[in-house]
Amino acid sequence: MTPTATTETARSAPAAPGALPLLGHGPALLRRPLDFLCSLPATGPVVRIRLGGLPAYVINDADLVRGVLVGEAGRFDQGVMIEKVRPLLGSGVGTADGAEHRRLRRLMQPAFHKARIARYAATMTAVAAERTAAWKPGRTLRIDEEMNELALTTVARALFSSDLGADAITEVQRSLPLILDEIPRRAMLPDALLRLPTPANRRFDRAVRRLRSATRHVVDAARADGTDHGDLLSVLLLAEDEATGARLTDDQVHDQLVNMLVAGTETTGATLAWTFHELARNPAVEHRLHQETDKVLSGRPAVFEDIPRLAYTLRVVQEALRRYAPWIILRLSPGEVLLGDVCIPAGATVLFSPYVLHHQPELYPDPLAFDPDRWLPERAAKLPKCASIPFGAGSRQCPGNVFALTQAVIQVATIAARWRLHPAEGGPRVREVARGAVVHPTALPMRCLPREHPYAQEGDRNPSTA
Numbered sequence: 001m002t003p004t005a006t007t008e009t010a011r012s013a014p015a016a017p018g019a020l021p022l023l024g025h026g027p028a029l030l031r032r033p034l035d036f037l038c039s040l041p042a043t044g045p046v047v048r049i050r051l052g053g054l055p056a057y058v059i060n061d062a063d064l065v066r067g068v069l070v071g072e073a074g075r076f077d078q079g080v081m082i083e084k085v086r087p088l089l090g091s092g093v094g095t096a097d098g099a100e101h102r103r104l105r106r107l108m109q110p111a112f113h114k115a116r117i118a119r120y121a122a123t124m125t126a127v128a129a130e131r132t133a134a135w136k137p138g139r140t141l142r143i144d145e146e147m148n149e150l151a152l153t154t155v156a157r158a159l160f161s162s163d164l165g166a167d168a169i170t171e172v173q174r175s176l177p178l179i180l181d182e183i184p185r186r187a188m189l190p191d192a193l194l195r196l197p198t199p200a201n202r203r204f205d206r207a208v209r210r211l212r213s214a215t216r217h218v219v220d221a222a223r224a225d226g227t228d229h230g231d232l233l234s235v236l237l238l239a240e241d242e243a244t245g246a247r248l249t250d251d252q253v254h255d256q257l258v259n260m261l262v263a264g265t266e267t268t269g270a271t272l273a274w275t276f277h278e279l280a281r282n283p284a285v286e287h288r289l290h291q292e293t294d295k296v297l298s299g300r301p302a303v304f305e306d307i308p309r310l311a312y313t314l315r316v317v318q319e320a321l322r323r324y325a326p327w328i329i330l331r332l333s334p335g336e337v338l339l340g341d342v343c344i345p346a347g348a349t350v351l352f353s354p355y356v357l358h359h360q361p362e363l364y365p366d367p368l369a370f371d372p373d374r375w376l377p378e379r380a381a382k383l384p385k386c387a388s389i390p391f392g393a394g395s396r397q398c399p400g401n402v403f404a405l406t407q408a409v410i411q412v413a414t415i416a417a418r419w420r421l422h423p424a425e426g427g428p429r430v431r432e433v434a435r436g437a438v439v440h441p442t443a444l445p446m447r448c449l450p451r452e453h454p455y456a457q458e459g460d461r462n463p464s465t466a
């Protein structure tokens with residue numbers, strides 16, 4: 001917010017060009033979301049668009065985004081879109097606002113303490129090692145699907161590690177991809193259409209019912225069992241509100257669990273897939289990564305204790321999170337709010353795109369280039385706050401951020417220590433698709449080639465001959 005602006009001196013936000021009669025900018029946002037959102041900074045730091053009949057405000061400036069996420073924390077609620085996924089998420093942290101949101105976040109906190117992350121790390125290592133052990137040299141795999149499966153299995157096993165969860169993991173693997181694919185369509189359609197018994201709506205409702213019933217069964221069984229299995233589910237069952245001593249009900253534990261499954265799967269899966277896509281396109285980056293993983297791991301899987309020595313791997317992951325960040329975050333303004341010199345009316349939809357911020361050339365020169373060294377501490381320190389927000393910021397910042405970074409570093413290093421992934425010959429051109437909350441690759445077929453001569457044993461080699 002500029003210090004001098006007041007609601008009296010505020011101006012209205014400039015309108016984005018290209019609105020269609022009645023439909024406004026809805027078709028542009030649906031059909032080519034990344035192009036459309038990336039075109040808006042040219043109009044101004046705050047731009048008015050029309051979605052159907054309603055105005056919405058797009059924030060294109062890192063400082064102003066900070067005003068929404070941090071400065072005005074607590075003032076902005078989740079938008080109306082979140083109601084569309086309430087049948088799936090229930091009353092978990094992702095759908096709650098205000099005091100209830102703060103309470104649920106407090107109760108979830110212990111699940112992400114450092115000691116817990118170290119325990120989940122063993123699962124991250126095991127899942128990556130098991131899955132890649134089944135890869136055959138020279139085989140072509142759909143790396144987009146493979147990485148989604150890897151992420152899903154990892155989160156599901158970290159959530160419920162005991163045998164109680166075995167059936168639920170199978171059900172989650174079956175239902176969740178179908179549900180995640182369906183969410184964007186539902187977010188854009190009016191409620192009345194979502195209640196019609198169309199095949200797509202029935203498929204979605206059935207998948208939600210199956211997934212929630214399977215995960216609910218695990219919560220009930222774990223409560224009856226009463227043992228602390230050291231997994232996320234045990235933490236939630238045992239969590240106690242420090243202020244009141246109150247615990248989560250079984251319904252609330254269940255909703256939290258489903259929220260984490262949904263939030264923690266496609267996000268990490270897409271990040272892993274993009275990382276291998278970029279490594280294959282950037283031999284010099286791949287070479288440095290291989291040098292590091294060979295030196296630290298000599299071909300064995302990475303474990304939690306290796307992370308401090310995998311600094312370049314971390315920068316590669318951070319760069320993948322910059323380049324392919326979540327493409328949209330929505331909020332609702334509960335009162336009149338000044339952002340810069342623009343007055344946002346009460347009840348308006350406010351939205352911004354980490355993806356767009358992460359591609360602004362004044363923040364990230366040559367923004368399409370994959371350059372992990374942007375994240376060298378001395379360079380990253382020069383960025384303004386909120387210029388890098390793959391996990392959001394403020395009161396709703398992703399609680400799984402350390403989990404996700406730990407997982408990505410361990411799994412990228414574990415895979416890169418043993419395998420090189422090459423784009424399949426004659427494969428389709430890879431495009432970016434905004435689906436769910438994140439940017440996914442279209443089909444990503446890659447050949448897996450075993451790395452038989454790690455640099456650790458051979459000394460340096462030229463990346464072009466590697």
Ligand code: HEM
Nearest residue numbers: 093094260263264267268271326390391392396398400404
């Ligand atoms: C690369 C991986 C990930 C990315 C890029 C990511 C990104 C995000 C973002 C942008 C938000 C929303 C912030 C907002 O609305 O302002 C969010 C929320 C959330 N994430 Fe993540 N996330 C990742 C992984 C995970 C994992 C692994 C978990 C759990 C195990 C998780 C759990 C959640 C939950 C529960 C929320 C809702 C928080 C709230 O509304 O207070 N995420 N995430």
